[in-house]
Amino acid sequence: MSQIVIAPATVLSLFPLQRLFAEAVVTHFSYFPAEVQKRVIKDHSVYKLMLATVDQHRVILVARKRGKIIGYAIGAAPRTGPAQLFWLYVDPDFRGANTGLSLLSRMLRHLQAMGARVVSIATHDHRLYYERQGFKHVKKTIVNGVKMDILNFRLSQAVPV
Ligand SMILES: CC(C)(COP(=O)(O)OP(=O)(O)OC[C@H]1O[C@@H](n2cnc3c(N)ncnc32)[C@H](O)[C@@H]1OP(=O)(O)O)[C@@H](O)C(=O)NCCC(=O)NCCS
Structure with a gap:
């Protein structure tokens, strides 16, 4: 079995x-x-993603299997305020193999x-x-007309592996 590389x-x-x-936006995030x-x-065009890769406050991680990007x-970790995990996604064909968790823990360590x-x-x-990985629920809110839960992870606690 070939390994997943983050x-x-x-x-x-x-x-x-x-x-x-x-x-992913038009399939999973279609809500x-x-x-x-x-x-x-539009905000995640190749050009914008390229700018993000050279921005010292941003982190983009990819998961690859046999060279193919699967997640x-x-x-981002801005100068002030909490860091943010904006997007976490794994191709449905490759889910359930810990790729999401590996991306999440690597992101937490980077931040x-x-x-x-x-x-x-x-x-x-x-x-x-996220609660299973140690995130704590903060509040419910509406973002872009959609019901959302806000959760926080304190980096003083153990990062999931
Ligand atoms: C969330 C996501 C990244 C997980 O990817 P993955 O590679 O399958 O994750 P892992 O293999 O590390 O974890 C799978 C576990 O998470 C559980 N899981 C998946 N979706 C879940 C959900 N909505 N609520 C609770 N648990 C969930 C699975 O049941 C599985 O549990 P198990 O290990 O006990 O069998 C993937 O399901 C995905 O891309 N979903 C759509 C995008 C999305 O909603 N992202 C998060 C938005 S904030």
């Missing part, structure tokens, strides 16, 4: 990453209104190394997934 996105990975990202989906895809995590103390996420339907 690594920061490189310039060469940006085209397949952008394709998988856009596919967002159409105009939001369009804007989110990603996109986060920790960048000086973050708390990582915040907003999720529509994966509250339990």
Whole structure:
């Protein structure tokens, strides 16, 4: 069985990453209104992703299997306030093999190394997934017209492996 490799996105990975990202928005993240989906895809063009890879406050990780990109995590650690995990996604054909968890734990470690103390996420339907990894529920809110749960992970606690 070939291994799943998690690594920061490189310039060469940006085209397949952008394709998988856009596919995920219109399939899994289709609970967002159409105009939001369009804007989110535009905000993650190859050019914008390229800028993010050279931004010292941003982290883009990709998961590869036999060279194919099968998942990603996109986060940021701004100078002030909590760090954010914006997107976590694994191709449905490759789920259930710990890829999501590996992306998540690598992202938490990256954000920790960048000086973050708390990582915040907003999720529509994966509250339990994050709670199982030690995230604590903060509040319910509405983002872009969609019900979301906000959860925080304190980096002083053990990062899941
Ligand atoms: C969430 C996601 C990244 C997990 O990827 P994955 O590679 O399958 O994750 P893992 O293999 O590490 O973990 C799988 C475990 O999570 C559980 N899980 C998956 N979705 C879940 C959910 N919504 N709530 C609770 N647990 C969930 C699975 O049942 C499985 O449990 P098990 O290990 O006890 O069998 C993937 O399901 C995905 O891309 N979902 C769509 C995008 C999404 O919603 N992302 C999060 C948005 S904030």
